[in-house]
Structure formats: structure tokens, C-alpha cells
Amino acid sequence: MKTDPHVLIVDDDRDIRELLNDFLKRHGLRVSTAADADEMTAMLARSAVDVIILDVMLPGRSGIDICRDLRSRTRIPIIMLTAIAEPADRVVGLEMGADDYVSKPFDPRELLARIRAVLRRLEAPRTVSSQPKTVYRFAGWTMDCARRRLTSPQDVRMELTGAEFSVLEALVKSGQRVLSRDELLELAGSAAAYGYDRSVDILISRLRRKMGDNPRTPNLINTVRGGGYQFMPEVTAQ
Numbered sequence: 001m002k003t004d005p006h007v008l009i010v011d012d013d014r015d016i017r018e019l020l021n022d023f024l025k026r027h028g029l030r031v032s033t034a035a036d037a038d039e040m041t042a043m044l045a046r047s048a049v050d051v052i053i054l055d056v057m058l059p060g061r062s063g064i065d066i067c068r069d070l071r072s073r074t075r076i077p078i079i080m081l082t083a084i085a086e087p088a089d090r091v092v093g094l095e096m097g098a099d100d101y102v103s104k105p106f107d108p109r110e111l112l113a114r115i116r117a118v119l120r121r122l123e124a125p126r127t128v129s130s131q132p133k134t135v136y137r138f139a140g141w142t143m144d145c146a147r148r149r150l151t152s153p154q155d156v157r158m159e160l161t162g163a164e165f166s167v168l169e170a171l172v173k174s175g176q177r178v179l180s181r182d183e184l185l186e187l188a189g190s191a192a193a194y195g196y197d198r199s200v201d202i203l204i205s206r207l208r209r210k211m212g213d214n215p216r217t218p219n220l221i222n223t224v225r226g227g228g229y230q231f232m233p234e235v236t237a238q
Contacts, residue, residue: 005119006030006048010040010063011055011081020053023108029115037061049076051115054098056082064096071097077118077162079111095202099163121162136172138233139219141211143172158210167203171221171231180228204229 007029009020017033024031032047034040036059043049052070056063067078078097083104100114136143140153148165150158160168170187171179179187181200204221207213213220222230 004028004030005050005115006032007051007053007115008032008034008040008043008049009053010034010036010058010066011053012036012058013055016055016081020108020111024112024115027112035059037066040066051118052076052078053111053115054078054080056080067098068096071161075159075161077121079114079118081106095206097161097206099161118162121166135238136235137238138172138231138235143169145169152211160207160210164203164207164210167200168207171229172235174231175235176231178224178227178230184229200229 007024009017009031011017011020011033012035014035017035021031021033032043032049034043038060040052054063054067058066063080063082067080070076070078077099079100079102080098081102081104099118102111102114134145136145142151143149144151148160148162150160150165150168152158167184170184173187184200204223205215208215208218208221211220215221215223218232220232222232224230
């Protein structure tokens, strides 16, 4: 029996926790709440969570530090909340591995839409069982889209977030065609989850870092000035 998605809200503002708890439950989600890193850790030890809503400004450890630590050991989607709307702060959060970013004050309906967007990316590999399980190979890498797995030429499984995998998948399937940032967002199914220009650049930067692709002398992803990005290797599919 399928259970409703479980959302964990980590925010020291009690009013926000209660507001989101009531609103998200009314829309079919299971909700748990935590006021700080310790309560979050205890909750994660007790129960599986599908999405974490994480405030940046927390007592003790900041949300940015918590996000970096979580991303080093789990691929649970993370949506950051912040009262600071500076683009630089969004960049830092995304570079630490967050899947999305929402600025306070926010409309709960917007947050719900973003939660559903990351849940759809989670559901994607579960809904393709009736479709051909396509595996792509390029430059020694193996990308299994059905299992959402990327394996290096050294046969090491790479840990990618859902957004990173979706962007790489769009590039791999592009047939070496130059894709604009907007096209990448649309093909990756991330347009609703990312609301500003640098989001694609950050995801590409994270992919390059994880895959060891030097942007100055790229072997995998080429930056096309004024155009977007181009996947360079020849790709075979099976």
C-alpha cells in the first residue's frame, strides 16, 4: 500500500511550523517538524523522510551547514527557506546541494508546488518499469536512466541529486545539440523548481566537479558563449 509522502519541516519559528504542518496535511502530505538540528537528527533516525524543508537561520548550526552535512550522506531532496533574498545566498545553498530555494515571506501554495516538483523527480524512476530500460554510455561512463544511476569509468557509482541527474540526462539525450538554459530547465523538468538564471549554471558546475570535467578544457560539457551548454562525447544507447 502506497503511503503519502513524508515532509520534514526544520524551522525555529513555531508559527511557520504550525502553519505548514496544517496546510501540507490538508493537501495529502504527512508532516513532521523540528526546531533545530538535534530534533531533525532524532526525527531522521526514527522515520524515513521524502523531502526536507530547511530554514537557513537556525539556532546553533545554520541551515547551510546542515544542508552540506546532509548532502554528504543522503540524497533526500532539500528545499531551503530563507528571509534573505540575496542571490548570493541562494547560490551558496544550491552549491551545498539544496534542490530548491524559497524566500520568506512565501505563499504556502508556492512551497507546495515546489515540494510536488521534487517529488515528481523522485517518482520518475518508479514509473518507468513498463518502459524500455535505456542505458547510455559515453566516454567510459554508464548512465542508467531507469535506476537513476551514474557509474564512472572506474566503476564507481556517483551520488547525484535529482536535479543534477535530470540535467545530465537532458544533455546526454540532446544528440550533441546546444541547449539553452531555458531548454535545459524545461527538458529536465526543473522549470517550476528553479526561479532564477544561475540555477542551471550551478547544476552544471556541480556536475563538472563530481565528474572531474575541467570547464577550461572540457571533455564532457562545453559552455557555448551566448548559447548555453553542449554535451560533447558520442553517446551509445541500449
